[in-house]
Amino acid sequence: MSFRHIDPKQRGFLIVNSHPDGAAETVNRMWEQIPARTDGSSPVVLLLGHSAGYGLATLLTGLRRHGIRGVGVAFEGAETERRTATAGWYRTVAADALARKAGRDFVFVNTDAFSAAGKEQVLALVEERYGKVDYLIYSLAAPRRTDPATGTVYHSVIKPLGAPYEAPALDFSADTPKVTHLSLQPASDEERHATEQVMGGADWQLGVQALTASGLLADGFTTVALTYIGSELTAPIYRQGTMGAAKEHLERTTGHLNAELGNTGRAFTAVAVAAVTQASSAIPSIALYTSFLRTVLGGGFRTTAEQASDLWAQLTGAAPLMLDEQGRIRLDGWELDNKVQDQVRELWADPESGLERAGAGAEWFMGQIRELYGWGVDGVDYGRPVETTVGWAA
Template sequence: MNVRQIDPKQRGFLIVNSHPAGSAETVRRMWEQIPCRTDGSGPVVLLLGHSAGYGLATLLTGLRRHGIRGVGVAFEGAETERRTATAGWYRTAAADSLAQGAGHDFVFVNTDAFSKAGKHEVLALVEERFGKVDHLIYSLAAPRRTDPETGTVYHSVIKPLGEPYEAPALDFSGDVPKVGRVYLEPADDEERHATEQVMGGADWRLWVEALAGRGLLADGFTTVALTYIGSDLTAPIYRQGTIGGAKENLEQTAADLAAVLGDGGRAYTAVAGAAVTQASSAIPSIALYTAFLRTVLGDGFRTTVEQAGELWDQLTGAVPLVLDEQGRIRLDGWELDGQVQDRVRELWADPEAGLERARAGADWFMEQIRELYGWGVDGVDYGRPVETTVPWPTPGVSHA
């Protein structure tokens, strides 16, 4: 037990501690947004990267709407003497509590999903408890990855390719958000390759091969890796940069896996729309773009839960698959609508004046960042001491 008063430790986008009650409340609110349409006897799902962003939304929507069973995997930090546990740790505990209360048999493993030991631990649990897997959802996001065969540690970088990148960016260093500038030199070949090894399809492929090797692919097995394309405004740093190169590799991996699975399975990438996540907030210019997008769309900005609902409806056959010419599932039409992008482009053309018009959008963006760590959540009393020692859910205990 460790009941203490905590305050956010924040500098710009960086927040190094999290609030247990606030993190739990964000999960509860997401849960309540999702219509309950299931008896809890749905497909078996292995969800890699369940604790944040689209992975968390996919988990909660799958449980609430489709009664998924299975295993979620994340790599979160426990509480230390100096810091709270990560927000993903607290969110997982909250998600487990909700799943238990609804009678769902879903368990959570905290391990390095990139490692051989992590894969062995997870697949042994899947095999013992659930048998074959119907859906593998790949939503891992990490700054580095160790190749399990060679031991090489790869670090991803966010850089342009070919030419330097200079563009407006949102600056939260002062009391009021303002427009700054970001300048980045292009990545070299080694940095491009390293980013591909972290964020591309190498680990996704290993997971599918490991499932197949243990005979854990169900008939009609489907695997999906979540990805993003975004606007041409951010393309130089995203889709045309090191991240984009990794995403192209991810898409090629989907095609390769689909060929290997043949008629017995399916493999796709699913292109989600913009979202405020811990990963996206680290990408230069994305914050300003997202603030402008929110200003243009208002409540029409699609939440991760709404998009996850669309994804599950397509995967389960409730609605037809929406595929583009490259065979990717598309969930981002609301963002890339021509009229929407034209209005965002108008703000982008004069970013200082645009920010004055989009002040509410910038404030909203920072509020969303704080909520990722459990701070600034309405209804949470941050003036009261809170229990910060929250146990990770025990995988071996059945909640069915």
């Protein structure tokens, strides 16, 4: 037992410790926002990257609304002498408690999903406990990946391609947000390739191939990977940068997977919407853009759980597939609506003045960042000691 009083520790843009009760409460609140199940199905799901962002929303929506069974995989850090466990660790424990209370048969594995050993561990568990898989959801975001075939370690970078990038950004490292301006040099060909190998479709394809080789594809198997397009305002650092190159690689992988699956299954990418996640907060200018977008949309800014509900509805056939000309599932129509983007462009044109008008959006963004680590969550008593040593999901 390790009851102690903890305070948030921030280094620059990063919060380096997490609050167990706060992290758990964010999971509980999302669960309550999701409508209860409406059908009697219980598909088997392998969810790679379940502990944060869209992966967490997809997990909770699948559990509460669709009665999914299966395995979630994440790579989270336990408590050490210097730090609490990661927020994803605490969120997983909370998700496990909710799943068991709801009578769902779902197991959580803490392992490097990129590694050969991790894949073998997960496949063995799936085969022993569930049999064939109906859905593989791929929502991994990581700074590096080791190629299991060659042992090469690839590190992703967030850089523009072809030309330097200069743009406004949101500095949320202090109590009051402010606009700063950044300049980034373009990535090298090696950095672009490395980012594609980490954040692209290589590991997704290996995962599907491993399921196929093990005979674990159910009839009508579906796999989907999360991607992002976004606005032309952030395109130079995202869609036209190294991250965009990785997402294009991910999207091209869809074609390879569909060719390999043939009549046995189908593969999609799903285009999500700007959201405050641990991954997106590290991308320059995305914070400022998301703050402006929140200001424009207000309560119309759809949560990750609402988007996950839309995705599950399309995957299960409860709603028609909304595909673009490239066969991607589109969840981002409300973000890219011309009227919405026109208002965001107006704020972006004079970012300092825009931030004064969008102060509520920036404060919301900073609050969301804190909540990612379990801080600033309404109803949590941060003044009392809390148990920080929490075992992994049962």
